[in-house]
Amino acid sequence: MFIDLRSDTVTRPTAGMRAAMTAAEVGDDVFDEDPTVNRLQEQLAALLGKEAALYVSSGTMSNQICVKAHTQPGDELLCDASCHIYNYEQGGAAVLSGVTCRTVEGDYGILDVSQLEDKIRPDNEHLVRTRLVCLENTHNRGGGKVYPLEKIQAISAWARANGLALHLDGARLWNAIVATGIPACEWARPFDTVSVCFSKGLGAPIGSALAGPRDFVARARRVRKLFGGGMRQAGVVAAGALYALENHVERLTEDHRNAQVLARAVADTPGLRLVPPKVETNLVWFWIDPELGTAKTVAGALKEHGVRVHPAGPQTLRACTHLDVSAAQAERAAEIIRQTVSHLAPVKA
Ligand SMILES: Cc1ncc(COP(=O)(O)O)c(C=O)c1O
Numbered sequence: 001m002f003i004d005l006r007s008d009t010v011t012r013p014t015a016g017m018r019a020a021m022t023a024a025e026v027g028d029d030v031f032d033e034d035p036t037v038n039r040l041q042e043q044l045a046a047l048l049g050k051e052a053a054l055y056v057s058s059g060t061m062s063n064q065i066c067v068k069a070h071t072q073p074g075d076e077l078l079c080d081a082s083c084h085i086y087n088y089e090q091g092g093a094a095v096l097s098g099v100t101c102r103t104v105e106g107d108y109g110i111l112d113v114s115q116l117e118d119k120i121r122p123d124n125e126h127l128v129r130t131r132l133v134c135l136e137n138t139h140n141r142g143g144g145k146v147y148p149l150e151k152i153q154a155i156s157a158w159a160r161a162n163g164l165a166l167h168l169d170g171a172r173l174w175n176a177i178v179a180t181g182i183p184a185c186e187w188a189r190p191f192d193t194v195s196v197c198f199s200k201g202l203g204a205p206i207g208s209a210l211a212g213p214r215d216f217v218a219r220a221r222r223v224r225k226l227f228g229g230g231m232r233q234a235g236v237v238a239a240g241a242l243y244a245l246e247n248h249v250e251r252l253t254e255d256h257r258n259a260q261v262l263a264r265a266v267a268d269t270p271g272l273r274l275v276p277p278k279v280e281t282n283l284v285w286f287w288i289d290p291e292l293g294t295a296k297t298v299a300g301a302l303k304e305h306g307v308r309v310h311p312a313g314p315q316t317l318r319a320c321t322h323l324d325v326s327a328a329q330a331e332r333a334a335e336i337i338r339q340t341v342s343h344l345a346p347v348k349a
Contacts, residue, residue, distance in 0.1 A: 002303070003333045005262070006310040008172075008255075008282060008322035011203040017243045024239035028232050029055075030225070036235030040242045044209050047245075048194055049185030052217035054224060055209050055238055059084070059171045061229050062195035062208040064092040067132065069219045070165045070193070073098025075131040078119050080106035082141035084169055085134050096227070100128055108276045109142025111135070113154040120162055133159050136169040137187065138176050141312075143276045144259075144283030146176045149186065156190030166190065171197040171208070175281040178252040192216070201252050201282060202244035203323035206237040248323065255282040258321040258330035265334035266319075269341045275316070284319040285312065291346040301344060305336045 004010050013021065027033035037055050045053040056062045063085050067077065077093060079086050081103035085093065093099040104115050121127040133155065137147040159166045168191040170176075177184055188194045193212035198204035210220055224230060231237075263279040266272045271289040288298050295311035302309055310318040319337075321330060 002306055002308045003325060003329045003336075004308045005319040005321065005325065005333060006308050008200045008320050011323045013205050013240055014203065014323070016247065017204065017240050020243040021236055021239045024235040026233040026235035029234045030230040030232060034233065034235040034238070036242065037238040040238045040245070041209065043242065043245065044196070045211050047184045048188040048196075048211045050188060050194065050211035051214040053209050053211040054217050054220050055207060055234060055241070056224055056229055057206060057208070057231065058199075059169070059195060059197045059208045060089050060092065061224070061227060062197075062210045063134075063167070063169050064089060064096055065220050065223045065227065065229075066167050066193045066195060066210055066212075067093045067099060067134075068097040068223045069216060070132045070167065071097055071099045072129075072131075074128055076100045076102050076121065076128040077132040077134055078102050078104060078116055078130065079134040080104060080109050080111050080136065080139070082106065082109050082139075083134065083136045084140055084171065085136070087141070099132075102130075106139075106142065108145045109136060109139030110145060110147055110151060111155065112151060113158050116155065117158065120164070130164065132165045132167060134167045134169060136171075138172040138179075138281050138283070140172070140283065141285075143274075143285040144172070144175065144279065144281035145276060146179050146280050149180075149182060152187075152190050165192045167192065168194045170194050171200055172281065174201050174249050175252055175256070178249065179256060179281050198241035198244050201255060201322060202241075202248045204237070204240040204244040207241045209241075251323070252282065254327065255321040255323070255325070258282075258325055258327055259284050261327075261330045261334050262319050262321065262337070265337045269338050271341060271344070272337075282321045284321075286317055286319075288315050288317065290315060292341065292344045293347055298341065298344070301340050302336065305340050307333045307336045307340075
């Protein structure tokens, strides 16, 4: 049995979640008649302080629906260079919406409004139209960093003053909520639209949702159908998401505590370096000295000792705590990291 730290998406539904899914009342959601999906959407919209919400199959679909519903072909969006929307969605903004991405180098994914202020294209027939700004909180490639709320508020005020829409990829917004104590609606207020995932830290098997103004969500619903994302008796899976929302948010503090245990092991082990140096939530990103091998070889060595981590770059590994990693397993994984890496012989040049 591996201690699987590759991602917070590897969790299995708990017995309580499966029971809720089995008992779910369902209907045809394309007819808008699934009571469980409707309850999830209403509950989420209320939690985020938005007029409406829409359940969709994945975080990628949620983000890409929002990009399309905010833009026209020939528009441009601004985002951090390491964000998910730009790096890990197959160029969906270009493929699905005819939108270019203009990237800005963030500080572990965090942008300051001063970096954006000169990025709006003038009204000129040679140029794309700057239309949308996308932020990510917590930031995956930024090492699970929480976006400082005041930075978001400053970007939001600037975006509104300049007629730009602001979208949040909040796949792990739940982790930011628990790490800071700032409620969901405070985090969501500066944004026009927010995407959240139930299938990451919250441990549901399937599903994400977007939230925003009622007319936007009506447009998003049309785009969901265009993308082939209309689901029928989706209440079966939405019940897992509802269960997760009601039962698995507060417990994310355990994942954050367990991530600190892993972070200490990484910080103590010669040849490993935390990037960023401070772990704030459930993601532990670290760099490996090439003298010890590559991300792949070190991941292979850890796997032989029962710990799975994700090689996220040539010298970069990601370890992620989640619902299916207990405190005892985090301690054990930390010890395995210490022992395994300290026994790796330097690679001969
Ligand atoms: C920050 C972020 N946004 C969006 C997604 C996409 O979610 P999905 O895998 O459900 O498409 C991920 C997936 O890991 C993510 O980390």
